Protein backbone atom coordinates (compact mmCIF):
# COMPACT_ATOMS: atom_id res chain seq x y z
CA UNK A 385 0.00 0.00 0.00
CA UNK A 386 1.25 3.49 -0.82
CA UNK A 387 1.63 6.08 1.92
CA UNK A 388 -0.80 9.00 2.17
CA UNK A 389 0.20 12.24 0.48
CA UNK A 390 2.24 14.17 3.03
CA UNK A 391 2.46 17.87 2.18
CA UNK A 392 5.74 19.60 2.99
CA UNK A 393 3.85 22.82 3.69
CA UNK A 394 0.29 24.06 3.07
CA UNK A 395 1.43 26.15 0.07
CA UNK A 396 1.42 24.06 -3.09
CA UNK A 397 2.48 24.70 -6.65
CA UNK A 398 -0.62 24.82 -8.89
CA UNK A 399 -0.62 22.80 -12.10
CA UNK A 400 0.19 24.96 -15.12
CA UNK A 401 0.33 23.31 -18.54
CA UNK A 402 3.64 24.13 -20.21
CA UNK A 403 5.13 25.63 -17.05
CA UNK A 404 5.12 23.09 -14.24
CA UNK A 405 7.62 20.90 -16.05
CA UNK A 406 9.76 18.42 -14.16
CA UNK A 407 12.64 20.89 -13.73
CA UNK A 408 10.35 23.68 -12.55
CA UNK A 409 8.65 21.36 -10.06
CA UNK A 410 12.04 20.31 -8.69
CA UNK A 411 13.13 23.94 -8.38
CA UNK A 412 9.95 25.07 -6.62
CA UNK A 413 9.79 22.06 -4.32
CA UNK A 414 13.33 23.05 -3.39
CA UNK A 415 11.98 26.51 -2.55
CA UNK A 416 9.51 24.95 -0.13
CA UNK A 417 6.35 24.26 -2.16
CA UNK A 418 4.35 21.68 -0.21
CA UNK A 419 3.65 19.60 -3.32
CA UNK A 420 3.81 20.20 -7.06
CA UNK A 421 1.63 19.07 -9.94
CA UNK A 422 2.42 18.47 -13.56
CA UNK A 423 0.40 20.47 -16.05
CA UNK A 424 -2.37 18.68 -17.88
CA UNK A 425 -1.33 15.35 -19.34
CA UNK A 426 -3.54 13.71 -21.96
CA UNK A 427 -4.54 10.33 -20.49
CA UNK A 428 -4.98 8.89 -23.96
CA UNK A 429 -1.51 10.00 -25.03
CA UNK A 430 0.01 8.64 -21.85
CA UNK A 431 -1.83 5.33 -22.14
CA UNK A 432 -0.34 4.82 -25.60
CA UNK A 433 2.99 6.24 -24.40
CA UNK A 434 3.16 9.10 -26.91
CA UNK A 435 6.48 10.97 -26.62
CA UNK A 436 4.75 14.32 -25.93
CA UNK A 437 2.63 12.93 -23.09
CA UNK A 438 5.57 11.05 -21.63
CA UNK A 439 7.57 14.27 -21.68
CA UNK A 440 4.76 16.15 -19.93
CA UNK A 441 4.57 13.34 -17.36
CA UNK A 442 8.33 13.29 -16.83
CA UNK A 443 9.35 13.35 -13.20
CA UNK A 444 12.75 13.77 -11.61
CA UNK A 445 13.69 13.30 -7.99
CA UNK A 446 12.70 16.38 -6.00
CA UNK A 447 12.41 17.28 -2.33
CA UNK A 448 8.65 16.86 -2.04
CA UNK A 449 5.57 15.09 -3.37
CA UNK A 450 4.64 15.34 -7.03
CA UNK A 451 1.19 14.86 -8.51
CA UNK A 452 0.38 13.69 -12.02
CA UNK A 453 -2.56 15.63 -13.42
CA UNK A 454 -4.57 13.96 -16.19
CA UNK A 455 -7.40 14.90 -18.47
CA UNK A 456 -9.72 12.25 -19.87
CA UNK A 457 -13.34 11.48 -20.54
CA UNK A 458 -13.19 7.70 -21.02
CA UNK A 459 -12.99 5.62 -17.85
CA UNK A 460 -10.94 2.87 -19.44
CA UNK A 461 -8.33 5.29 -20.76
CA UNK A 462 -8.24 7.22 -17.51
CA UNK A 463 -7.65 3.92 -15.71
CA UNK A 464 -4.76 2.97 -17.97
CA UNK A 465 -3.08 6.36 -17.53
CA UNK A 466 -3.71 6.63 -13.78
CA UNK A 467 -2.17 3.17 -13.33
CA UNK A 468 1.09 4.61 -14.70
CA UNK A 469 1.34 7.34 -12.04
CA UNK A 470 3.02 5.14 -9.41
CA UNK A 471 5.49 3.46 -11.79
CA UNK A 472 6.42 6.91 -13.11
CA UNK A 473 7.34 7.86 -9.54
CA UNK A 474 4.49 10.22 -8.62
CA UNK A 475 3.02 10.41 -5.12
CA UNK A 476 -0.51 11.33 -6.23
CA UNK A 477 -2.77 11.47 -9.27
CA UNK A 478 -5.41 14.05 -10.12
CA UNK A 479 -8.17 14.45 -12.70
CA UNK A 480 -8.69 17.91 -14.13
CA UNK A 481 -12.32 19.01 -14.24
CA UNK A 482 -11.80 22.71 -14.57
CA UNK A 483 -9.85 23.56 -17.68
CA UNK A 484 -11.78 25.96 -19.92
CA UNK A 485 -9.27 25.77 -22.82
CA UNK A 486 -11.07 25.26 -26.13
CA UNK A 487 -9.06 22.24 -27.39
CA UNK A 488 -9.81 20.31 -24.20
CA UNK A 489 -13.45 21.29 -24.03
CA UNK A 490 -13.88 20.32 -27.71
CA UNK A 491 -12.70 16.83 -26.75
CA UNK A 492 -15.28 16.64 -23.94
CA UNK A 493 -12.62 16.80 -21.22
CA UNK A 494 -11.72 19.19 -18.38
CA UNK A 495 -14.52 21.65 -17.70
CA UNK A 496 -16.71 20.08 -20.40
CA UNK A 497 -17.46 17.23 -17.97
CA UNK A 498 -19.29 19.47 -15.50
CA UNK A 499 -22.97 18.57 -15.42
CA UNK A 500 -22.39 15.12 -16.93
CA UNK A 501 -22.78 13.48 -13.53
CA UNK A 502 -23.17 9.77 -14.46
CA UNK A 503 -20.05 9.95 -16.65
CA UNK A 504 -18.19 11.76 -13.92
CA UNK A 505 -19.22 9.23 -11.31
CA UNK A 506 -17.74 6.46 -13.50
CA UNK A 507 -14.53 8.44 -14.07
CA UNK A 508 -14.00 9.13 -10.37
CA UNK A 509 -14.56 5.50 -9.47
CA UNK A 510 -11.89 4.45 -11.96
CA UNK A 511 -9.54 7.19 -10.74
CA UNK A 512 -9.83 5.78 -7.22
CA UNK A 513 -9.47 2.15 -8.23
CA UNK A 514 -6.90 2.23 -11.04
CA UNK A 515 -4.03 3.58 -8.99
CA UNK A 516 -2.90 2.73 -5.48
CA UNK A 517 -1.83 6.36 -5.03
CA UNK A 518 -3.79 9.07 -3.25
CA UNK A 519 -6.07 10.69 -5.84
CA UNK A 520 -8.03 13.90 -6.20
CA UNK A 521 -9.76 16.33 -8.51
CA UNK A 522 -9.29 19.99 -9.35
CA UNK A 523 -12.30 21.92 -10.56
CA UNK A 524 -13.91 25.32 -11.07
CA UNK A 525 -17.04 26.38 -9.20
CA UNK A 526 -19.31 25.37 -12.08
CA UNK A 527 -20.21 26.20 -15.63
CA UNK A 528 -21.81 29.53 -14.70
CA UNK A 529 -21.35 31.86 -11.75
CA UNK A 530 -23.56 30.82 -8.84
CA UNK A 531 -24.67 27.44 -10.26
CA UNK A 532 -23.13 25.58 -7.30
CA UNK A 533 -21.94 22.63 -9.39
CA UNK A 534 -18.81 22.33 -7.24
CA UNK A 535 -21.00 21.05 -4.39
CA UNK A 536 -22.22 18.14 -6.53
CA UNK A 537 -18.65 17.45 -7.62
CA UNK A 538 -17.53 17.46 -4.02
CA UNK A 539 -20.26 14.96 -3.17
CA UNK A 540 -19.14 12.70 -6.02
CA UNK A 541 -15.50 12.98 -4.92
CA UNK A 542 -16.46 12.00 -1.36
CA UNK A 543 -18.60 9.13 -2.61
CA UNK A 544 -15.68 7.82 -4.70
CA UNK A 545 -13.38 8.01 -1.67
CA UNK A 546 -10.99 10.53 -3.22
CA UNK A 547 -8.26 12.02 -1.05
CA UNK A 548 -8.46 15.68 -2.03
CA UNK A 549 -10.77 18.18 -3.65
CA UNK A 550 -9.21 21.34 -5.06
CA UNK A 551 -11.48 24.27 -5.88
CA UNK A 552 -10.64 27.21 -8.15
CA UNK A 553 -13.67 29.26 -7.09
CA UNK A 554 -14.58 30.97 -10.33
CA UNK A 555 -16.81 29.58 -13.06
CA UNK A 556 -15.77 28.16 -16.41
CA UNK A 557 -17.61 30.90 -18.24
CA UNK A 558 -15.74 33.46 -16.13
CA UNK A 559 -12.40 32.30 -17.54
CA UNK A 560 -9.94 34.62 -15.77
CA UNK A 561 -12.16 37.71 -15.87
CA UNK A 562 -14.57 36.77 -13.08
CA UNK A 563 -13.11 37.41 -9.62
CA UNK A 564 -12.57 34.20 -7.61
CA UNK A 565 -15.23 33.92 -4.90
CA UNK A 566 -13.30 32.54 -1.93
CA UNK A 567 -16.48 32.45 0.18
CA UNK A 568 -17.48 29.34 -1.82
CA UNK A 569 -14.70 27.46 -0.05
CA UNK A 570 -16.59 27.78 3.23
CA UNK A 571 -19.60 25.98 1.72
CA UNK A 572 -17.62 22.76 1.31
CA UNK A 573 -18.57 20.26 3.97
CA UNK A 574 -15.88 18.91 6.27
CA UNK A 575 -15.25 15.22 6.78
CA UNK A 576 -14.79 14.28 3.11
CA UNK A 577 -11.73 14.72 0.93
CA UNK A 578 -8.95 17.08 2.09
CA UNK A 579 -9.82 20.58 0.88
CA UNK A 580 -7.50 22.77 -1.18
CA UNK A 581 -8.21 26.02 -3.05
CA UNK A 582 -6.50 28.26 -5.58
CA UNK A 583 -7.05 31.57 -7.29
CA UNK A 584 -5.35 34.95 -7.56
CA UNK A 585 -2.98 34.57 -4.60
CA UNK A 586 -0.35 37.02 -5.79
CA UNK A 587 1.86 37.38 -2.72
CA UNK A 588 2.90 35.28 0.24
CA UNK A 589 0.82 37.58 2.46
CA UNK A 590 -2.29 36.86 0.36
CA UNK A 591 -1.62 33.11 0.47
CA UNK A 592 -1.17 33.12 4.24
CA UNK A 593 -4.28 35.26 4.70
CA UNK A 594 -6.38 32.92 2.51
CA UNK A 595 -5.32 29.92 4.53
CA UNK A 596 -6.02 31.70 7.81
CA UNK A 597 -9.43 32.95 6.63
CA UNK A 598 -10.72 29.52 5.59
CA UNK A 599 -10.07 27.06 8.41
CA UNK A 600 -11.55 24.15 6.43
CA UNK A 601 -8.65 24.32 3.99
CA UNK A 602 -5.64 22.10 4.36
CA UNK A 603 -3.69 23.95 1.66
CA UNK A 604 -3.73 26.70 -0.93
CA UNK A 605 -2.11 26.54 -4.33
CA UNK A 606 -0.05 29.24 -6.02
CA UNK A 607 0.16 29.33 -9.79
CA UNK A 608 1.13 32.42 -11.77
CA UNK A 609 2.89 34.16 -8.89
CA UNK A 610 5.34 31.26 -8.65
CA UNK A 611 6.50 31.98 -12.21
CA UNK A 612 7.59 35.51 -11.37
CA UNK A 613 8.48 35.03 -7.69
CA UNK A 614 9.84 31.46 -7.47
CA UNK A 615 10.90 32.17 -3.87
CA UNK A 616 7.28 32.85 -2.84
CA UNK A 617 7.06 29.49 -1.06
CA UNK A 618 9.94 30.53 1.19
CA UNK A 619 8.13 33.75 2.02
CA UNK A 620 4.96 31.78 2.80
CA UNK A 621 7.00 29.89 5.40
CA UNK A 622 8.11 33.14 6.98
CA UNK A 623 11.57 33.45 5.44
CA UNK A 624 12.87 36.77 4.14
CA UNK A 625 13.01 37.64 0.43
CA UNK A 626 16.26 36.77 -1.35
CA UNK A 627 18.65 39.54 -2.39
CA UNK A 628 18.15 40.63 -6.05
CA UNK A 629 21.16 38.61 -7.23
CA UNK A 630 19.85 35.39 -5.66
CA UNK A 631 16.33 36.09 -6.93
CA UNK A 632 17.75 36.68 -10.41
CA UNK A 633 19.64 33.38 -10.28
CA UNK A 634 16.43 31.57 -9.28
CA UNK A 635 14.42 33.15 -12.08
CA UNK A 636 17.16 32.33 -14.57
CA UNK A 637 17.15 28.72 -13.33
CA UNK A 638 13.37 28.55 -13.79
CA UNK A 639 13.59 29.93 -17.35
CA UNK A 640 16.40 27.53 -18.22
CA UNK A 641 14.40 24.60 -16.83
CA UNK A 642 11.58 25.53 -19.18
CA UNK A 643 13.92 25.65 -22.15
CA UNK A 644 15.35 22.26 -21.21
CA UNK A 645 11.97 20.60 -20.61
CA UNK A 646 9.75 22.00 -23.36
CA UNK A 647 9.90 21.00 -26.97
CA UNK A 648 10.89 23.70 -29.41
CA UNK A 649 7.33 24.57 -30.50
CA UNK A 650 6.07 24.85 -26.94
CA UNK A 651 9.05 26.97 -25.97
CA UNK A 652 8.39 29.33 -28.88
CA UNK A 653 4.72 29.59 -27.92
CA UNK A 654 5.13 30.05 -24.17
CA UNK A 655 8.48 31.62 -23.40
CA UNK A 656 8.22 35.03 -25.08
CA UNK A 657 5.18 35.95 -22.98
CA UNK A 658 6.96 35.14 -19.73
CA UNK A 659 10.25 36.73 -20.81
CA UNK A 660 8.46 39.90 -21.89
CA UNK A 661 6.58 39.99 -18.62
CA UNK A 662 9.86 39.80 -16.73
CA UNK A 663 11.21 42.73 -18.77
CA UNK A 664 13.61 40.53 -20.75
CA UNK A 665 14.20 40.40 -24.50
CA UNK A 666 11.48 38.14 -25.88
CA UNK A 667 12.59 37.58 -29.46
CA UNK A 668 12.52 34.23 -31.24
CA UNK A 669 16.17 33.49 -30.51
CA UNK A 670 15.84 34.07 -26.75
CA UNK A 671 15.29 30.35 -26.07
CA UNK A 672 18.59 29.55 -27.83
CA UNK A 673 20.44 32.13 -25.76
CA UNK A 674 18.84 30.78 -22.57
CA UNK A 675 19.91 27.26 -23.46
CA UNK A 676 23.54 28.38 -23.80
CA UNK A 677 25.08 27.90 -20.37
CA UNK A 678 27.91 30.33 -21.12
CA UNK A 679 25.40 33.17 -21.38
CA UNK A 680 23.82 32.51 -17.98
CA UNK A 681 25.65 35.41 -16.25
CA UNK A 682 24.15 37.83 -18.83
CA UNK A 683 20.63 36.66 -17.99
CA UNK A 684 21.29 36.91 -14.29
CA UNK A 685 22.62 40.46 -14.75
CA UNK A 686 19.52 41.45 -16.74
CA UNK A 687 17.17 39.91 -14.19
CA UNK A 688 19.06 41.41 -11.27
CA UNK A 689 18.67 44.87 -12.82
CA UNK A 690 14.91 44.29 -13.15
CA UNK A 691 14.61 43.07 -9.57
CA UNK A 692 16.57 46.01 -8.18
CA UNK A 693 14.00 48.26 -9.92
CA UNK A 694 11.19 46.33 -8.19
CA UNK A 695 9.43 42.94 -8.08
CA UNK A 696 7.92 41.74 -11.37
CA UNK A 697 4.26 42.75 -11.79
CA UNK A 698 1.65 40.04 -11.18
CA UNK A 699 0.57 38.12 -14.28
CA UNK A 700 -3.08 38.93 -14.91
CA UNK A 701 -5.42 36.68 -16.88
CA UNK A 702 -3.90 33.72 -18.62
CA UNK A 703 -1.78 35.27 -21.32
CA UNK A 704 -0.62 31.81 -22.36
CA UNK A 705 -4.08 30.30 -22.97
CA UNK A 706 -4.89 29.48 -26.60
Ligand SMILES: Cc1cc2nc3c(=O)[nH]c(=O)nc-3n(C[C@H](O)[C@H](O)[C@H](O)COP(=O)(O)O)c2cc1C
Pocket residue numbers: 398399400401402403422423424453480482483522552582583584585605606607608609701702703704705
Ligand atom coordinates in the same frame (compact mmCIF):
# COMPACT_ATOMS: atom_id res chain seq x y z
C1 LIG B 1 -0.39 29.16 -17.93
C2 LIG B 1 -1.38 28.41 -17.09
C3 LIG B 1 -1.57 27.06 -17.28
C4 LIG B 1 -2.49 26.36 -16.49
N1 LIG B 1 -2.61 25.02 -16.65
C5 LIG B 1 -3.40 24.33 -15.81
C6 LIG B 1 -3.41 22.91 -15.87
O1 LIG B 1 -2.68 22.29 -16.65
N2 LIG B 1 -4.25 22.26 -15.02
C7 LIG B 1 -5.04 22.92 -14.11
O2 LIG B 1 -5.75 22.29 -13.36
N3 LIG B 1 -5.01 24.26 -14.03
C8 LIG B 1 -4.21 24.97 -14.84
N4 LIG B 1 -4.13 26.32 -14.72
C9 LIG B 1 -4.89 26.98 -13.64
C10 LIG B 1 -4.04 27.10 -12.38
O3 LIG B 1 -3.73 25.85 -11.83
C11 LIG B 1 -4.76 27.93 -11.29
O4 LIG B 1 -5.94 27.26 -10.93
C12 LIG B 1 -5.13 29.33 -11.78
O5 LIG B 1 -4.09 29.92 -12.54
C13 LIG B 1 -5.42 30.25 -10.59
O6 LIG B 1 -4.30 30.30 -9.74
P1 LIG B 1 -3.26 31.54 -9.73
O7 LIG B 1 -4.11 32.78 -9.65
O8 LIG B 1 -2.42 31.30 -8.53
O9 LIG B 1 -2.51 31.49 -11.03
C14 LIG B 1 -3.25 27.04 -15.52
C15 LIG B 1 -3.07 28.41 -15.33
C16 LIG B 1 -2.14 29.10 -16.10
C17 LIG B 1 -1.94 30.56 -15.87
